[in-house]
Amino acid sequence: MEALGINLPGLVTAIVSFTALYLILHFLLYKPLLNVMDQRSAKIKESLETAQTAREEAQRSREEMEKQVGAARAEGQAMIAQAREVAERFREEELAKARQEIEAQRARAAADIRREKAAAIEELRGQFAGLAITAAERVVGESVDEASHRRLIEEVLDESAILGGRS
Amino acid sequence: MIEGNIEVIKTIAAGLAIGLGALGPGLGIGLLAAKAMESLGRNPEAARPIQLNMIIAIAFTEAIAIYALVVAVIIIFLG
Amino acid sequence: MGRLLSSPKVLLIGAAALALIIAGLAGGALGGAFGGGFIGAPIAHIQLAAEPITASPQIADIPFFGDFRITNTMVAAWSAIVVLAVISWLGTRRLKEVPGRLQGALEAVMEVFLNACETVAGPERGRRFFPLVMTIFLFVVAANWMGILPGFGTIGRFESAEEVIHHAEEKAEKDGEHADLDNVKLAVFDGDGFLAVQPFGSVNEEITGAEYEEMEEGARPRAGLLVPFFRSANTDINMTLGLALVAMVMVHYWGVSVLGLFTHVGKYFNFREGPIMLFVGLLEGLSEIARVISFTFRLFGNIFAGEVLLIVMAFLVPLVGIVPFLGLELFVGLVQAFIFAMLTLVFAATATIHHDSEGH
Numbered sequence: 001m002e003a004l005g006i007n008l009p010g011l012v013t014a015i016v017s018f019t020a021l022y023l024i025l026h027f028l029l030y031k032p033l034l035n036v037m038d039q040r041s042a043k044i045k046e047s048l049e050t051a052q053t054a055r056e057e058a059q060r061s062r063e064e065m066e067k068q069v070g071a072a073r074a075e076g077q078a079m080i081a082q083a084r085e086v087a088e089r090f091r092e093e094e095l096a097k098a099r100q101e102i103e104a105q106r107a108r109a110a111a112d113i114r115r116e117k118a119a120a121i122e123e124l125r126g127q128f129a130g131l132a133i134t135a136a137e138r139v140v141g142e143s144v145d146e147a148s149h150r151r152l153i154e155e156v157l158d159e160s161a162i163l164g165g166r167s
Numbered sequence: 168m169i170e171g172n173i174e175v176i177k178t179i180a181a182g183l184a185i186g187l188g189a190l191g192p193g194l195g196i197g198l199l200a201a202k203a204m205e206s207l208g209r210n211p212e213a214a215r216p217i218q219l220n221m222i223i224a225i226a227f228t229e230a231i232a233i234y235a236l237v238v239a240v241i242i243i244f245l246g
Numbered sequence: 247m248g249r250l251l252s253s254p255k256v257l258l259i260g261a262a263a264l265a266l267i268i269a270g271l272a273g274g275a276l277g278g279a280f281g282g283g284f285i286g287a288p289i290a291h292i293q294l295a296a297e298p299i300t301a302s303p304q305i306a307d308i309p310f311f312g313d314f315r316i317t318n319t320m321v322a323a324w325s326a327i328v329v330l331a332v333i334s335w336l337g338t339r340r341l342k343e344v345p346g347r348l349q350g351a352l353e354a355v356m357e358v359f360l361n362a363c364e365t366v367a368g369p370e371r372g373r374r375f376f377p378l379v380m381t382i383f384l385f386v387v388a389a390n391w392m393g394i395l396p397g398f399g400t401i402g403r404f405e406s407a408e409e410v411i412h413h414a415e416e417k418a419e420k421d422g423e424h425a426d427l428d429n430v431k432l433a434v435f436d437g438d439g440f441l442a443v444q445p446f447g448s449v450n451e452e453i454t455g456a457e458y459e460e461m462e463e464g465a466r467p468r469a470g471l472l473v474p475f476f477r478s479a480n481t482d483i484n485m486t487l488g489l490a491l492v493a494m495v496m497v498h499y500w501g502v503s504v505l506g507l508f509t510h511v512g513k514y515f516n517f518r519e520g521p522i523m524l525f526v527g528l529l530e531g532l533s534e535i536a537r538v539i540s541f542t543f544r545l546f547g548n549i550f551a552g553e554v555l556l557i558v559m560a561f562l563v564p565l566v567g568i569v570p571f572l573g574l575e576l577f578v579g580l581v582q583a584f585i586f587a588m589l590t591l592v593f594a595a596t597a598t599i600h601h602d603s604e605g606h
Contacts, residue, residue, distance in 0.1 A: 004244055005295025006483050009314040014323065014488030021327045022381045029334035030377050033349075033356060036341050043343075219362070223592055226585045230540035236547050237539060244294065 129153045181239040188235020195228040263566075270565040289561040290399065290444055290472070291433070292554055296320070296482040297473045299403055318474050319482035322398065326389040326479055359383060362588065367595040371504070375594045378496055382489065383587035386480065390549060390579025393478025394572055399553065402474035404442035407432050407458045410471050414455065430455030432469040442472045480549040480582075483542060490541035493590040494534065501597035510597070537593065541586065548582050 132153050133146065203221040207214060250256055271277055273285035298315035337348040345353055359380050363372035392398070410430060418425035432453050435442045458469055479485050501510040514531035516523045552575045559567040 004240065004483050006487065010296065010317065010320070010482065010484030011488050011491075013314075013320055014482075014485045015492060017320070017323050017327060018381075018385065018488060018492055021330065021385055022377065024327070024331045025334060025381050025384065026377055028331060029338060029352065030356070030380065032338045032341055033353060034360075036343075036345075037353060037356070037360075040343060216365075219588065222581070222585060223588055226544070226589055229544060230536070233540045233543040233547060234536075237543050240294075240543075 125157055128157070177242055181242040184242060185232075185235050185239040188238065189232045192228050192232035195231070196225050199224055199228060266566050270563045270567055274562050274564045274567065276562045285564055290557045291431070292557065294483075294550075296477060296484070299473060299475055317482065318402070318477040319479050319485060322392065322476045323389060323479035323485060325476070326385060326392050329392065330384055330388050355384075356380065359587070363591060366591050367598070371500075371595065371598055374500070375591055378493070378594075379587045379591045382493060382590055383583050386489070386545065386583035386586050387580055389479035389485075390583060391576060393480070393549065393553070393579070394556065394575045395476075398476045398478060399474045399557070400444035400472075401476075402442055402472050404435060404440055404468075404470055405473050406468075406470040407455070407466070411455050411459070425455075427455035427459060432458055432471065434467045434469050435472070436468070442470070444472060478549055478553060480545050481553055483546050486546040487538075487542045489545070489586070490538045493541065493586075494538050494593070497590065497593045497597050498534075500594050504598040505600065509600075537589075541589070545582055545586055548578055552578055 129150055133149050136149065199221060203217055207217055210217075269285065275289075296317035296319040299318050299321060333348070334352065337352040340346075342349065360372070360376055363376045363379060366372065367375055410432060411425070411427065414427070414430050415425040432455060434453065453467070453469055458466060461467075498510070512518075512527075514527045514534075516527035552571075556568050556571055556575065559571050
């Protein structure tokens with residue numbers, strides 16, 4: 001044993017030294033570092049869980065939002081359709097009104113024209129009768145009974161196609 | 168004659184003890200490493216457990232050589 | 247490659263390395279066999295037991311305990327402990343949630359062993375085994391790596407030739423023999439005083455005790471032995487045996503505390519399952535003792551052989567011979583520390599397994 005170098009003092013010193021190192025490292029290294037590592041892993045686990053819940057929350061709110069957006073879009077669509085309908089109706093009303101007005105104006109104009117025409121014919125007829133009587137007096141040379149003449153001409157004119165049809 | 172050459176005989180004995188004693192474990196460790204490499208080639212994902220177990224098994228195999236070393240040391244220093 | 251070779255810096259370094267290698271090969275003991283050997287050092291004194299670093303015979307003589315003397319391996323072990331303590335103090339001084347470099351490195355190492363413990367022994371027992379496993383690893387790896395620092399084994403106390411011869415005669419007297427001074431080898435050292443440095447000169451400057459005695463009083467060289475101040479802690483069997491004992495005692499303590507005294511001891515003295523199981527149990531008990539021996543000598547043998555390898559390489563090829571082997575020793579030191587720690591863990595895990603729950 002002595003030649004190998006094993007002796008009790010050396011052995012005891014080795015064991016005591018190692019035990020001292022064990023204690024030193026236990027208090028100086030393992031305890032604080034294991035604490036920190038455990039804390040960190042707990043924190044990581046916690047934050048992973050938080051992230052998971054946050055992700056789920058985000059998913060949920062996104063679905064909610066999408067639903068809302070869909071609803072809003074539908075509503076908007078409906079509103080647009082309604083507005084278009086209103087506009088259509090409004091346009092048709094206006095169109096009808098305008099058409100009516102145009103019709104009325106045209107009718108008025110037609111009546112005016114007819115009236116003017118009647119007046120012109122009346123005047124023409126009067127002049128033409130006087131002219132005819134004068135011409136006949138010249139031809140005949142004597143004054144015919146004006147009243148009977150005028151009646152005669154009136155008859156002729158009534159029969160004629162151009163100046164008849166007084167309405 | 169033996170009386171005078173006891174140191175020489177001791178030296179030869181110690182050399183034989185460690186030399187022959189290291190033969191078996193040497194082969195054993197070689198076989199172990201070969202098999203470990205083989206399984207590593209088959210299944211590279213299992214590198215860590217294979218490595219750990221290989222080292223531990225090598226330590227056990229090596230223990231035989233250590234007994235031979237102890238015997239050699241005893242022959243030289245204590246015999 | 248071509249660009250690398252054309253760089254003057256690389257060329258210079260390469261030439262210097264080549265010159266060193268040639269000088270080492272020619273100047274060392276290897277070259278000495280062919281007429282060289284101008285720079286080689288004499289082979290360092292290889293001794294199995296740790297040497298006391300103090301010149302006085304003893305510091306304290308305690309009854310039934312033996313004389314206590316501080317050896318160079320104790321000094322190395324204590325320096326390893328101090329280094330570890332300082333590193334862990336620096337690393338945990340300002341603990342941060344986001345670790346700095348030192349804290350990160352320490353955490354990474356601890357993470358590896360914590361994971362190993364929890365894989366091998368389960369989360370609860372793993373946490374219990376972790377401090378011992380980690381301490382064994384850190385101590386062994388620190389001691390091994392510090393053991394190959396320069397200055398370990400090469401700087402020390404000068405033990406003069408008179409002292410060496412006196413010790414040899416004392417020892418021979420105790421065995422009832424005559425001291426064989428031809429076998430007492432002495433190295434010649436430069437300088438004076440109590441300090442000695444591994445000489446770095448001629449390979450052959452080594453004399454025997456008998457030659458020294460024959461020289462005249464005034465013409466004697468400064469011959470003697472170098473007793474290093476530091477020697478790798480695990481080259482002392484006391485240290486490795488102490489580690490092995492602590493590890494195995496703790497393994498059995500855990501076995502008893504988890505299984506109960508009777509179940510644990512019953513594994514080795516099994517009287518219930520017939521003579522064959524009794525024999526198996528006794529064999530297992532014997533193997534527990536063998537485990538202590540294999541723990542002790544595995545670490546001691548590897549590290550001591552590494553030291554001897556370095557000494558021999560420094561003797562054969564000085565300057566450059568030990569460089570590749572320094573790398574080897576770093577690796578061996580790490581692997582041995584890992585094996586010691588892992589085997590402790592595996593033994594602890596198997597000692598605390600309930601045999602009944604395995605269903606046989």
